[in-house]
Amino acid sequence: MASSANEDVKGSTGDEGHNSETKDEEKKDDSIFECNICLDTARDAVVSLCGHLFCWPCLHQWLETRPNRQVCPVCKAAISKEKVVPLYGRGSTKQEDPREKVPPRPAGQRTEPEPGTSFPGFGFGDNSFHMSFGIGAFPFGFFTSTFNFGDPRPAAAAHGTHQHMEEQFLSKIFLWLAILFLTWLLMA
């Protein structure tokens, strides 16, 4: 890769007139065949039905990253292993389907699918609830705010501002909640 970086530098200095022009042209030609993921010239190239070019190893990794939502990185069209076409140039020695080259990853390394995004926060069970509202699951909010080591608390807002009033209001609510909770503990 060192060579291509040097070419970039030479191309930009442009001190050799015609020579640098052809270099630029070459570079432009190359960039047409760059993988949309690693930005290198695509190796084991495959093209999606929507027309976007990738290295098969790169695209394979992306498809594995979100197995239940496989979309084209460029245009978000639905894609899958079956819906990409391998490209064979004249120079390629082995007419081997690149899609067969990357073995499926071992089960242990597979990433978990992302939780569904259709109705975030509507189920009490999923832990998205407390992140959105902060009141869904009391202990978790407590942990996140209390155990952020090394994270300085934001400074209090200046007196008289709207934010200051809000903060005062919030801290009063929390104080009463704490008192209620403690009395409930004592009563029980």
Added chain:
Amino acid sequence: MAGMSPSERRLQKELMSLIKEPPPGVSVDTNIAEQNLLHWVIHMEGAAGTLYEGERFQLQFKFSNKYPFDSPEVTFIGNNIPVHPHVYSNGHICLSILTDDWSPALSVQSVCLSIVSMLSSCKEKQRPPDNTFYVKTCNKNPKKTKWWYHDDSV
């Protein structure tokens, strides 16, 4: 470039092109990025003719070694955090391409452009309605927040 991991190689390429052809109003702090490719600071100017004209902001990008398959962690830092309905006062940004809608075909440059355009389409400078509560209770890492993307207008 030999001996670099795939994510470092891609970041090196992005850094080169951002230095060579930066989008208007965007510049990368090369000193910081060259020290550690996984941590960039970007200087950004509010676009002319918008509410943020003349303001300067700093964006911090943190990349994992799974980049570009994993989205970068992007926050505003420094003493000027833009006042915007999708930017919390601790610098966290509510923008779908930074989590759910991330794609490996996106880049630092396209994220910067999205953020400039998000700022530019703002009609009224104000903090998100739940700013106080969020800033007090959120995790340090904005990617741990379960964001609701409900407002496409700004």
